[in-house]
Amino acid sequence: MARIFMRVLQVITIVMYFFVFSVIISVFAPDTWQLNSFGKILNALKNMVMYGLYFCLAFVGTKGGPFLTGSLTTGVPFGETSEHIFYQFLNMTFNLTTPDGTPIRYTSFNQVLKDGYGTVGSIPSLYLDQLTTILRNAYMLVLILLVILSIFYAFMFIFKSDMKYSLYAMVTLVAPIIVAILPDMIINLLEISGLSQLISGDWENFLVVFRTEYIPQINFRQDFLLIDQIPPGFGFFAVPGVLVAFLMYIYLEFSFQTAYVARVTNPSITRTKRLESQIALLGESSAFMESEKEASLRGQEGKPSEEEKPKLTIKNFFTGAGINAIKDLIERRERVMEKEQMEEVMSDTRRLNSYIDRLFEIDPDARSTLTATGSAPSQRNMVSSSLISMTLRLVSIFGLVYLVANPILIFRVFRVPDIIESSVGFSSPEAIVTSLVPVVLLFPLVAFIIRTYKQYKLSKSHSRREKESDLLKKISQLRDIEEEETVFDGEAPQIPSI
Structure with a gap:
């Protein structure tokens, strides 16, 4: 589900990019x-x-x-x-x-x-x-x-x-x-x-x-769309410069959300694929070792018994035969040690593979737990939070741009006197800059409120933890005192002998 959601975001992102691309190219x-x-x-x-x-x-x-x-x-x-x-x-x-x-x-x-x-x-x-x-x-x-x-x-x-x-x-x-x-x-x-x-x-x-x-001639003055087909108050969005900026923001919004989803889900998916491949490789190695062991046992059954090895005596110790015999003993010992190590590794591999197979048979959720599939965030929560956050940001930006393009609404909210309202050209740059002041001050105000609330919650949580830690210390001290008193009371008094 997360991968499908990310692919959908990627498709929307590339469509938005080429739409912005076509608009910018048409400006030239x-x-x-x-x-x-x-x-x-x-x-x-x-x-x-x-x-x-x-x-x-x-x-x-x-x-x-x-x-x-x-x-x-x-x-x-x-x-x-x-x-x-x-x-x-x-x-x-x-x-x-x-x-x-x-x-x-x-x-x-x-x-x-x-x-x-x-x-x-x-x-x-x-x-x-x-x-x-x-x-x-x-x-x-x-x-x-x-x-x-x-x-x-x-x-x-x-x-x-x-x-x-x-x-x-x-x-x-x-x-x-x-x-x-x-x-x-x-x-x-x-x-x-x-x-x-x-x-x-x-x-x-x-x-x-x-x-x-x-120099190529650039034209941002003419409207990109037909103004008669746009509702009153929304003609500002038909200006090519504003339209391109708004479309660019939408593209960046979708692209950043796509990058966020990929950053959250890709580590879990990569880890899951790696663990699944390791489990599959473990099963293949165990099966290969079993087949090799059976083949070696069949080969030993059909192989005739080795001839009696020549004995090493003092007489032939300093001859060429003695030196060759010593080399054979050393090589045979190395082969035996390598074989023992290989058998030990094969035994550990078989035990681990059999344990994993039994675990998968007993617990249906063991595979998802072992392969870290469950470490990924909840797909439903991720999709819903992404859609809600993107919608809120887009609506907020659109609303703010609409208020800036129509400053008369802001003046009516603040109940500007009629004489001042009638003396200001609402389409002039001065009116737009004036309308930007409360909008610009709104962001630091909201950030200050959020930061103050978080600090209040953190300080409250810190004080509660300190009280709990003090209470736990007092309880532990009381328990130590009770244990000391119990040990003292439990000692039998010594009666002097007559």
Whole structure:
């Protein structure tokens, strides 16, 4: 029952994970998940290597020629026609392209080195473009790798039932959102703090361009569900940020409960399997020893009697026969000792196996007691307590979030005057923060009450135990006194002889 309950929790946990996964993935723009980012990075690296080789060959063919031929009057040792043929050969060999795939054809070294010579960009500018492509796709690749890592940790939790993998799965699943909105947060903080005025215009423009061009667009403003289909007062739960947070809490609740059930039941199940295998191995060993003993007895019955062993005399003691006889005696003694030890072990094994078999026949509950099956917690209590605790926590969190989203209920409970109630915008952040104050103070108050009650019970129990121990000491002292008096009264008086 406990294993079935744990499997059910695991299924619910993985379903909740993929539901949260689908919600978070849908928050990103469709072009965020570029699965060919790794291929684009490899292609950009290949292009950069080709740019470098092209530049080196162009430099050697154009500028290195005078030094090789000893001529300083011409840039190319073979003239302009040879230069044109040389660059045609390089263009056909390397087939250079821009990051967007446009072919590049150079005709002179000036075009290779500097911009402004025709419509073709120079090698340094192409290097910068390829670096930009690598950075942009590396950013996208990091987001994809975080999502893949989150899926890996989710399945690790299913197989290991360790809550740390559940936390890792949630952290890596939320990490793409944090990574994506971090540049916006930095720019907004700079604008709010006024530091953006101290930054030079070029750097500020770079931040703005980088944010708009290379960062995925995240949208938490639009409602995830249709507001008309949600009852009044519950529209706050349709906001994607709140919905994702609530679903993440539900996932963590089920995952932590699954880890708790696994931690409670797995030791008992492992111990039961180990003891059952040991009992089965004991029975198999006993049966094998019995068969070996019967086979050895049958072999001794059919074996002829050994010939008379040669006697060891003083005459042959110092000869080779005497030494061999001594070796035979020592080996025979060792075999006899090993056989006696083996028979003793076999006898103990048979007695233990027969005792366990008789115990299983006499006591029906002996197997569950011996295999520690009963050491596991009560299945019914575990299931009921888990369901009740999860339900209470989920309902409490939902209720608290509802109160925070609708602070007017809290103001009505505290009977705020109408003039103050009408002057406060209940949808404003100030009203929500104000409504959080009693909610936040509620938790330490409840914790203080529980801690005080526990301390009171502990002190009361401690004082009761002290009284009982004092009473037991007095009773033991009275018994000692009574025993001494009884011994003294029981002695016969000595009558002097006449």
